[in-house]
Amino acid sequence: MYHVSVDQNYPRSLIQFLVEFNDIALDHQIQAATRGKFQSLPESWIAWASEADDRWKDIMAVYVSDDDQVYNDMPADLHRFIRDSASITLPRSPFFVPEDQAPARVHGVSPKKIHEVWTMASYITALLSTRSVKPIIVDIGAGQGYLSRALSSSPGSFHVLALDSNDSQTAGSIARKDWISMPETVDNVESSNGSGSLTQKTVFIGDATSLKTAIEEWIRDDLQQQSQQPIPVVLVGLHCCGDLTPAILRFVEQSLPQNDVFELVGCVIVGCCYNMCNTTSFPLSRSVSIDLSHLGPLSLDTQHLHLAAQTPLTWDLATPEGVLTSSSAALAIRKVTYRSLLARRLPALYRPEGDLPMCSDVDWRQKRVGRLRDSAYRDFPTYLQAAREKLGLKDNPMAPPGSPEEVKPEYDLSSDLNTGEVFLSRTLEVLYVLRCLLGPPVESLIAVDRYLFLQEAIYNIVNGTDTDATPTNQSSSESDRANGGVKLVNLFDQSTGSLRNLALVWER
Numbered sequence: 001m002y003h004v005s006v007d008q009n010y011p012r013s014l015i016q017f018l019v020e021f022n023d024i025a026l027d028h029q030i031q032a033a034t035r036g037k038f039q040s041l042p043e044s045w046i047a048w049a050s051e052a053d054d055r056w057k058d059i060m061a062v063y064v065s066d067d068d069q070v071y072n073d074m075p076a077d078l079h080r081f082i083r084d085s086a087s088i089t090l091p092r093s094p095f096f097v098p099e100d101q102a103p104a105r106v107h108g109v110s111p112k113k114i115h116e117v118w119t120m121a122s123y124i125t126a127l128l129s130t131r132s133v134k135p136i137i138v139d140i141g142a143g144q145g146y147l148s149r150a151l152s153s154s155p156g157s158f159h160v161l162a163l164d165s166n167d168s169q170t171a172g173s174i175a176r177k178d179w180i181s182m183p184e185t186v187d188n189v190e191s192s193n194g195s196g197s198l199t200q201k202t203v204f205i206g207d208a209t210s211l212k213t214a215i216e217e218w219i220r221d222d223l224q225q226q227s228q229q230p231i232p233v234v235l236v237g238l239h240c241c242g243d244l245t246p247a248i249l250r251f252v253e254q255s256l257p258q259n260d261v262f263e264l265v266g267c268v269i270v271g272c273c274y275n276m277c278n279t280t281s282f283p284l285s286r287s288v289s290i291d292l293s294h295l296g297p298l299s300l301d302t303q304h305l306h307l308a309a310q311t312p313l314t315w316d317l318a319t320p321e322g323v324l325t326s327s328s329a330a331l332a333i334r335k336v337t338y339r340s341l342l343a344r345r346l347p348a349l350y351r352p353e354g355d356l357p358m359c360s361d362v363d364w365r366q367k368r369v370g371r372l373r374d375s376a377y378r379d380f381p382t383y384l385q386a387a388r389e390k391l392g393l394k395d396n397p398m399a400p401p402g403s404p405e406e407v408k409p410e411y412d413l414s415s416d417l418n419t420g421e422v423f424l425s426r427t428l429e430v431l432y433v434l435r436c437l438l439g440p441p442v443e444s445l446i447a448v449d450r451y452l453f454l455q456e457a458i459y460n461i462v463n464g465t466d467t468d469a470t471p472t473n474q475s476s477s478e479s480d481r482a483n484g485g486v487k488l489v490n491l492f493d494q495s496t497g498s499l500r501n502l503a504l505v506w507e508r
Ligand SMILES: C[S@@+](CC[C@H](N)C(=O)[O-])C[C@H]1O[C@@H](n2cnc3c(N)ncnc32)[C@H](O)[C@@H]1O
Pocket: 140, 141, 142, 143, 144, 145, 146, 147, 163, 164, 165, 166, 169, 203, 204, 205, 206, 237, 238, 239, 240, 241, 244, 247, 272
């Protein structure tokens, strides 16, 4: 089965690229708007961006195109940045297509979820089909148990332990019987005569002990399996959000030495929600730490983690004729730009950044503009009115309460964009899109770091030494083995809406 090839120099190239353009990642558009200055963009980029409307569409055209065409006299170094950000990102096209068709429709389950569950269950079943001893499976962060149910049913018919920290998810998973027919259950554990079983439990996976205890109790109390040999276990997780993926990887590292009850023989983990990660969860691997110490400084802070969720390639912008037409991307960009321009019209006291004192009619840190209806973004005055109502502000928040209002132009919360703000808004759009282009390289670096961490852990156990486990090109099963059986696999088709499609796979 195909997987992403991670060249030896790839982590270093990613780090060099992200270090070079780190100022852009950190130049948040709200701060740029309130300062009225773009600290990260060269003058030539700002001049080009502010010259005409919708310059961000030229950027996207360069990003998605197959040739080196330059649009509207774009500066050469800007063009290079865009092309490099596209080419340095891990490929994301799906590598695995299940032989069987997914169920067409399942009541109450989105087509995206059906695609993910069906593809992942098919992949895991195919991956494990050649093993001499059938492993049992632990589904971590199982949610409503869609994947667990698919794996415990035919054709895989695995014994599955579904773990989730949220009691209502576990209860929902137990209650759901409507998708994929399952054998009769007895006390929430199906009797197994060659058939699979499903056990759901609420467990918070924080340290290695919680997962180890949950697996041992399951084997002893629910499966009632006793064997002279440790039982082979595979860990799976579909969209293990935030720090759940690093927690699983640390568990693998600590559990690799022999255990009397079970033996870890593989994992298939798809992460998600990088914005929920603790910034201390990067880097995990020794090799990325070393590269960072030579090429850094680069720490992935909250801004980077938010950007990692961006997938500009899926913005649905390019038609076959190369005309950019997406209204949803345009709306998203307009939302960000209007929000930044609003911050500029607010006195410093009301702005989100900085350690500001409480003010009389709004505590900014508690009261955010939040979600507004799409029609609020028709034009800037409409947006200002909607935002004002949401924040409980007057036309001019500087006017003392009860006094006749004297509208200071800079804090005016009703008038349309002035000429300076029109120029500013064009560059804000460009800045935002450029920052989004950094998201996929950031996600690539996080994925490669996790991949290397797992590989190093396996090397250390197998070789009993502290090996420098930089990966080599992985295109053959031979190099698979050289990499300890660790690989990155694009499982899902992003065009179905499954944006987090990269699985970290290991098989012993
Ligand atoms: C994005 S959802 C995915 C759910 C399911 N795998 C799916 O694809 O439908 C992530 C799940 O992980 C659970 N979770 C998050 N952190 C966890 C932890 N530390 N231990 C156990 N479960 C956790 C959440 O409660 C949530 O149900």
